[in-house]
Structures are given as structure tokens and as C-alpha cells.
Amino acid sequence: MRKTTSRKSTPRRKSTKKSAFLRRNGVYLFGLLLMLLIAAAGYHYRTGLAYYLGFKSHKVSKLRKEVTEQEKRLVDIRNYQLLNKYEGNAVGLDVSQYQETIDWSQVRVAENTFALSFVFIRATLGKDKTDLQFNRNWFGSKRNKILRGAYHYYRPNENSIEQANNFIRTVKLEVGDLPPVLDIEKLPEEQSIDSLKKGLRRWLDKVEAHYGVKPIIYSGEKYYNTFLREEFAGYTFWIANYNFFVEEIGEDWTIWQFTESASVKGIPCDVDLNIYNGSPEMLEELRIR
Secondary structure (H helix, E strand, O other): OOOOOOOOOOOOOOOOHHHHHHHHHHHHHHHHHHHHHHHHHHHHOHHHHHHHHHOOOOOOOOOOOOOOHHHHHHHHHHHHHHHHHOOOOOEEEEEOHHHOOOOHHHOOEEOOOEEOOEEEEEEEEOOOEEOOOHHHHHHHHHHOOOEEEEEEEOOOOOOHHHHHHHHHHHOOOOOOOOOOEEEOOOOOOOOOHHHHHHHHHHHHHHHHHHHOOOOEEEEEHHHHHHHHOOOOOOOEEEEEOOOOOOOOOOOOOOEEEEEEEEOEOOOOOOEEEEEEOOOHHHHHHHOOO
């Protein structure tokens, strides 16, 4: 005889009201936190936002790299915010043939507001190349009464003395100009880091002996920290860092290149912008005497 079993009653589910309440309020809390973060960011960049939304107009810009309109807006806001923060510092640009044909008579301010005090102009590349716009930019900036300097783009796999000679042949620095600049960004493919440093030192020594002034060294922050900071202590450093969240000039950076996407009237496309770690009056101390 089959034994009958009594069916157990299904346990009654606990009320879900409490969990639903928690979920609902969790969503509200997350939304509130998100709104607070957006509000905080908006407040932090309020100056730049006010500028962009209320006063920026008729800007002509051809980007050197493809970016979305939204990304460009964020870059514009950051540029204005930083320039406003360092309003008492000297501001300058650096140019090359990538900026195409510059109308130097119009080059006065960055982002329609901030006066430009100086410019660095690419002169040479490697052992035998000259920037196609160097002469035009070199004499155009002087006619426009902008403090000028010239830089050499160093190619690690080419002879350093030949590169120094290329720069010396091309650039005739005058009293009142800025010191020559060595731009080093690449790692060598055919030599060690020690050999690279020896080559850099030979370039620096030869150029200093010719012009009678210690050159400036330009590089990215990571490259500087890894390969240059200790070995070349005592030189003036010009450091590139475009990080959106970096808002302070490094204590040992004499010049900070903080963007490659600034807008300057007279220049038909984006341009690099720099903040000097001091006032325009302090910048005078860098001039060749």
C-alpha cells in the first residue's frame, strides 16, 4: 500500500517592501551623487564654461588630429581655465610648418583673451633638415615684437655633432632672443640609452660653445623623469604634459606645454601653448645677453 505523504505548505515569502525601498532609494542616492559630481566639475571649470558658452565666437580651427566636437569643447574649457588660473604668468606658443602659413601681424592673444609673450620656432630636424616655415616664422615673429627662440628636433639615430652643425648653420640668434632649445622625444633604435645621453651632451656642449648660452631641454614629462632629470640637472627644462587633470606646473619645470590644441588668431590650425613658471618680467631673465 502506497504511503501517502502530506504536502508541505509553501512558505510564505517575506515582504519585499523593505528591499524595494532600499533599491529605490539606492538609485536615488546614486543619481544624487552623480549630480553632485557633475555640479562640482561644473563649478571647478566655471570660468572656462562661462567663457565657452558666453563669449567664444568665430573661432577658426583645423585640428591636426581627428577629435569630436565634444572633445574639442573640453580642451577649450581646460585651456581657458588654466590660462585664467595662471593669469600673472607669461604665456607663449611654439610653432612649426604644421601650423601652415601664419599671419604674424594678427598673433596677439591666445583663446581671444590672453596676451602672448614668447614663441619657440622649430628650425631644424636631425642632421640635414630645415623646417619649411622657419625663416617666415623667425622674421615674422620679430616684426610682431614677440620674444622668440628656436628649437632643434633631435633624431636619436643620427650623429649629434652633425645635428648641432645643422642648427648652428640655420639659426642666427641675437642679443635679446631666447636660448636655443633641444627637443628630445624619441628613444634610439640602434644605440643604448647611455650612448643617447652622450650624444645629447655633445649637442648641448657644441651649441652652448657657439652661442655662449646654456640651451633649454624640451621633452615629455615621462621621458624627462626617466632619462633626463638626474643626468642633465642644471639645465632649464621645458616639459610637455597634456593630461586633462594636471593643473599645476611642476616645481622644476621652467616652461609647461599644457596643450597642443589652442586657438590663436592668425594661425589657421591648432597650436601648442605654454605657461612660463613666472611673470613676464621674470621671463626677461632668460634672454640672451
